[in-house]
Structures are given as structure tokens and as C-alpha cells.
Amino acid sequence: MTAKVEIEFTLNGRPRRVTVPADMSTLTLLREELGLTGSKLACGEGECGACTILVDGVSQNACLMFAVDCAGRDLLTIEGLRTEDALHPMQRAFVDHGAIQCGFCMPGMIMQAKYLADTTPGLTREGMRRGLEGNVCRCTGYKKVFDAVADAAGIDG
Amino acid sequence: MSPQAKGTLDEYRAPATLAEAAEALADGKGTVLAGGTDLMLQAEAGKTPYRGRLVNIRRVAGLRGVTEDGGTIRIGALTTVTDLLNDPLVAEKAPVLAATADKFASSQIRNAATVGGNICNASPAGDMILPLLALDARVELASWRDGALATRTVALDGFFTGPGATVKGPEELLGAVLFETPPAGRTARFVKSGPRPALEIATVAAAIAMTVDGGTLRDVRLALGAVAPTPLRAKRTEALLEGETLDGDLIARAAETVAGEVNPIDDVRATAWYRKHLVTIYVRRLLQDDGKG
Numbered sequence: 357m358t359a360k361v362e363i364e365f366t367l368n369g370r371p372r373r374v375t376v377p378a379d380m381s382t383l384t385l386l387r388e389e390l391g392l393t394g395s396k397l398a399c400g401e402g403e404c405g406a407c408t409i410l411v412d413g414v415s416q417n418a419c420l421m422f423a424v425d426c427a428g429r430d431l432l433t434i435e436g437l438r439t440e441d442a443l444h445p446m447q448r449a450f451v452d453h454g455a456i457q458c459g460f461c462m463p464g465m466i467m468q469a470k471y472l473a474d475t476t477p478g479l480t481r482e483g484m485r486r487g488l489e490g491n492v493c494r495c496t497g498y499k500k501v502f503d504a505v506a507d508a509a510g511i512d513g
Numbered sequence: 514m515s516p517q518a519k520g521t522l523d524e525y526r527a528p529a530t531l532a533e534a535a536e537a538l539a540d541g542k543g544t545v546l547a548g549g550t551d552l553m554l555q556a557e558a559g560k561t562p563y564r565g566r567l568v569n570i571r572r573v574a575g576l577r578g579v580t581e582d583g584g585t586i587r588i589g590a591l592t593t594v595t596d597l598l599n600d601p602l603v604a605e606k607a608p609v610l611a612a613t614a615d616k617f618a619s620s621q622i623r624n625a626a627t628v629g630g631n632i633c634n635a636s637p638a639g640d641m642i643l644p645l646l647a648l649d650a651r652v653e654l655a656s657w658r659d660g661a662l663a664t665r666t667v668a669l670d671g672f673f674t675g676p677g678a679t680v681k682g683p684e685e686l687l688g689a690v691l692f693e694t695p696p697a698g699r700t701a702r703f704v705k706s707g708p709r710p711a712l713e714i715a716t717v718a719a720a721i722a723m724t725v726d727g728g729t730l731r732d733v734r735l736a737l738g739a740v741a742p743t744p745l746r747a748k749r750t751e752a753l754l755e756g757e758t759l760d761g762d763l764i765a766r767a768a769e770t771v772a773g774e775v776n777p778i779d780d781v782r783a784t785a786w787y788r789k790h791l792v793t794i795y796v797r798r799l800l801q802d803d804g805k806g
Contacts, residue, residue: 359525359567378522378567381553401554402622403712414595417621420550424525425569468620489711490619 363427367392368436376423383407383418385426386433394434394463398492405491408464408471409433415471417490434463437470446470449508450501457495465491465501473509481511520544520562527569534573534686535657541683543568547591548625550618551634561677570686576629579603581694588690590629594641598623606694609644609701609720616640616705619712629687632669635679636714638739643720644703645669646736646746650692654685664688673743699724699732704795707782715739716783717791721799723754730754735799739782740775740792747774750796764800768793 359378364371367390376385386392386409396406400419407418410432437444443451446466456462465488472479472487479487484505493501505511522544528534537543542565546552555561570576570591577591579600586606588597597603598614617623617640631641632652650669655662669690672679681687695701701722707713718738724731733754735747750771757763777788 357523358521359523361525378525379519379553379556379563402550402619405619405621408621414624415621416625417550420553420622420625422546422549422553422567422569424527424567425546425549425571427527428572472620486711487620490621 361424361427363424365426365428366430368432378422378424380423381419382409382416382421382423382426382431385423386418392433392435396460396463398460403490403492404461404464405468405488406461406464408467408491410467410471413471413474415468432467434467437466444470446473446505446508449504453500453504453507455497455500455504457493457497461491461493461495465493469501469505469508473505479509479511481506484509484511518559518562519556521565522563522567524566525569526566527572529572529574531573531575531655531686531688532657532662534568534570535655535662535684537566537568538684538686539657542566543683545570545633545686547571547630547633548593548627550622550626551630564683576688581606584694585691586694588628590627590687590689592628594618594623594626594628594631595620597628597641607644607648607692607701609647609703609722610641613640613644613703613705613720616703622712628690632672632690633679633681633687635673635675635677635743637676637741637743638715638718639744640703640705640715640718640738642669642673642744643718643736643738644701644722645690645692646744647701647720647722647734648692648695649722649734650690652687653689653691654681655688656682656685666691670746675742695722696724698726702799704798705738706791706795714782717777717788717795719792719795719799725759728758730757730759735771735796737771737775737792740777740788742776745775747771747796749774754800759800764797767800768797771796 362375364373398404398406402417402420409418526537544564546569576589579602594614594617597610703720705718706716720736723733733751737745777785779785
């Protein structure tokens with residue numbers, strides 16, 4: 357019988373208390389228990405980045421993270437990025453640059469791009485490209501993605 | 514996947530101290546959760562089934578970070594690969610670890626994956642193991658014995674016994690990896706082969722540490738990944754190089770020796786033949802580049 361663990365954490369600015377099986381992933385918790393389907397399940401093994409969320413401000417693959425490990429931590433998903441009035445500047449830039457084809461990879465791309473912009477002083481275009489290595493777009497739409505991130509992150513050129 | 518194959522987790526613990534963690538593992542029925550980047554996948558695949566109790570060590574105090582004391586550098590088991598990439602002490606004293614971190618998986622995985630996890634996972638292709646082997650690192654294993662915390666220290670060379678297997682008992686917790694601060698003039702480098710720069714499991718990887726003393730090689734350590742059932746110290750090649758002057762002839766002999774020292778396999782990433790060929794090229798490259806420098 358798999359152990360059930362009660363955990364408390366912050367999700368998109370709100371305190372949450374849930375009971376999760378010890379072997380559940382954070383992505384399953386978000387999508388199937390809490391109904392937040394913005395973070396996507398694609399590869400399920402940390403290769404594609406479609407499930408990227410921020411945990412205490414640091415990007416993680418939610419598919420690899422144990423849900424029990426959310427205890428006491430501060431999670432931000434794509435659903436929590438915008439304010440009531442406006443999209444987050446990174447979301448806005450993706451829209452303005454048309455950096456979307458099918459859109460499936462976008463939540464993860466945007467969360468990883470926000471992490472890079474937030475945590476990398478003097479982020480360069482090359483640094484941005486390296487930082488997005490763990491986010492795969494199979495529509496091959498990277499140019500506009502890079503343009504959008506560079507714009508929102510204030511990278512010249 | 515049947516439930517039996519992935520094992521069971523009928524208990525969960527999140528210890529706050531090393532002693533509590535060791536106690537939670539004492540009966541050998543604990544599965545350690547650190548960064549988690551391999552654990553769930555390997556359990557779900559039936560490769561390393563859960564042992565019954567998930568012991569989440571992420572909240573154990575004092576296991577994260579790089580410190581130096583009395584000429585010894587200590588890396589806590591929970592230090593992430595991103596930490597190594599950004600750590601000023603690593604940049605100054607052991608930059609090969611940052612160079613390896615830079616080639617490690619992706620940003621998201623570097624943010625979660627820990628040094629202790631990369632070692633305990635014991636993949637023959639584990640990137641971070643190779644520079645640590647070249648730095649003559651040792652690991653501290655903590656356990657709960659007779660009502661108290663006990664620690665033993667084991668050389669990393671000899672820690673690995675097979676793919677995914679080590680001398681660490683199921684009741685033991687790897688708390689830190691340590692090595693002597695490399696003296697000035699010691700060089701260390703890491704190289705890794707794979708068809709893409711990111712998220713690659715090495716086809717072949719290698720790390721070297723050596724001192725070039727007036728053109729003579731001293732204390733050569735050569736560690737190779739993905740060419741044997743465990744990360745490998747190429748000791749015959751090291752012995753060939755020791756005390757010799759670096760020139761084209763020596764490099765050719767080193768490449769020939771190393772080819773006879775590895776035992777790679779055919780798998781989806783490469784054939785054994787190709788790995789053996791690559792490792793000779795990588796050894797040439799490691800030696801040539803350092804010879805110029």
C-alpha cells in the first residue's frame with residue numbers, strides 16, 4: 357500500500373494543502389489532482405522541458421520531481437504567471453513575436469525563459485540559447501522563440 | 514509495469530539531520546530521494562525498485578555546498594550541478610568540475626541533480642564521476658550503528674562495482690565527496706562525446722588531472738566513462754605516462770595503451786568498436802591540449 361503524505365506548499369501565490377501518494381510526480385499532482393493542465397506531459401523523462409515549472413524560483417522538470425517534495429516550497433506554474441490585468445512580459449513577448457506554432461512546448465519554454473531572465477545577470481543571446489537546451493520544440497520554431505526571449509529579457513541584437 | 518516490479522513505498526520520511534537520515538535507512542529498507550532526476554524513472558522502469566520507505570534527504574541540514582578546510586575541498590551530497598557551475602571556490606580551485614557541469618544534461622536537470630546522486634546512481638557514463646576520479650576524490654558514507662551516527666570514508670576509485678552498483682550498503686548514506694585541494698600548476702580537463710551538446714548521455718567521456726613539471730608528466734590520473742561496466746581509471750595508461758616527457762611518440766603509445774584497457778559495449782549510442790576508437794582520440798586530445806598549455 358503506497359504511503360499517502362499530507363503536504364502544504366504555496367502554488368501560484370496561494371497556500372495549498374493536499375494529500376499525495378509517495379510515488380506521485382509533481383506534474384501528475386498539478387495536472388490530475390489540481391486541474392492545472394498548463395504544464396504539459398510530453399516525454400515524461402526530463403528531456404523535453406514541456407513540464408518546466410519554477411520551484412523557489414528555480415526551474416525544474418515537474419515530471420521528475422516527487423510531489424511529496426513540494427512540501428514547504430513555493431511553486432509557480434504558467435497559470436500563475438500573468439496578473440489579473442495583463443500577461444507577464446515574457447508571455448506578451450511570445451505573443452508579439454508569434455513565437456508559437458502548435459503551442460504545446462510554450463508553457464515550459466516561457467517558464468524556463470523567465471527563470472533565465474530572472475537569474476542570469478547580463479544574459480547573452482548565446483546564454484539564452486544554452487539555457488533553453490532542455491526545451492524542445494518539434495515544430496522547429498526556435499528563431500521566433502529566441503527573438504521573443506531576447507526581447508523580454510532585454511538582450512541586444 | 515506491474516506494481517511488484519517498481520517496488521513499494523509504504524512509508525515516507527523527510528529527515529532534518531544526517532543522524533535522522535541514517536536512522537531512517539538503518540534497516541536497509543530505505544530508498545534515498547535527493548535530486549530525483551533518475552529515481553522515479555528507474556523505479557517505474559523496474560530497474561531499481563523502491564525498497565519500501567522513501568527517505569527524502571533534501572531537507573537534511575549541512576549537505577549542500579562546497580567548502581574548503583585545511584587543504585581539503587568538501588562537496589556536500591546535495592550540492593546541485595548548477596551549484597558547481599556557479600560556485601566561486603570551484604571556479605578558483607577545481608574549475609574542471611564547473612567545466613563538467615557545463616556539459617551536464619540541461620538547465621532544468623542541473624538545477625535538480627545532485628553530486629551525491631550522480632555518484633550513487635553509478636552510471637558507467639556518469640559525467641561528474643570522472644573529474645572526481647581524476648581528483649583522487651573519496652566519499653563519506655554515514656550509517657546508524659549501535660544507536661549512533663557512524664562514518665566511513667571510501668576512495669571513489671573502488672567505489673563502483675558494476676552498472677548502478679557500488680560498495681555502499683543500503684543502510685548507508687553518501688554525505689559528501691572530498692578531495693585534496695589541487696596544488697598550483699595542476700591541470701585537469703574533461704571531454705565528452707555525443708551527437709548533440711545538451712542532454713546527452715556520453716558515448717565516451719574522459720577526465721585527466723596531471724602536473725606538467727618542466728615538460729615531465731607527474732601524478733597523472735585518467736578517468737574514462739562509458740567504456741566499461743563502471744567509470745574506469747586507466748591505470749596502465751597512467752603508468753605509461755608517469756615521469757615521461759610529453760611528445761608525439763608518447764601520445765601515440767598512450768592512445769594504443771588505453772585502447773587495450775577499455776571494455777566497451779555495443780548499445781544504441783555506439784558500437785564497442787567506435788567507443789574504443791573514440792577513447793584513443795580523446796586521450797590524444799586531452800594530452801595534446803595540455804602539452805601546449
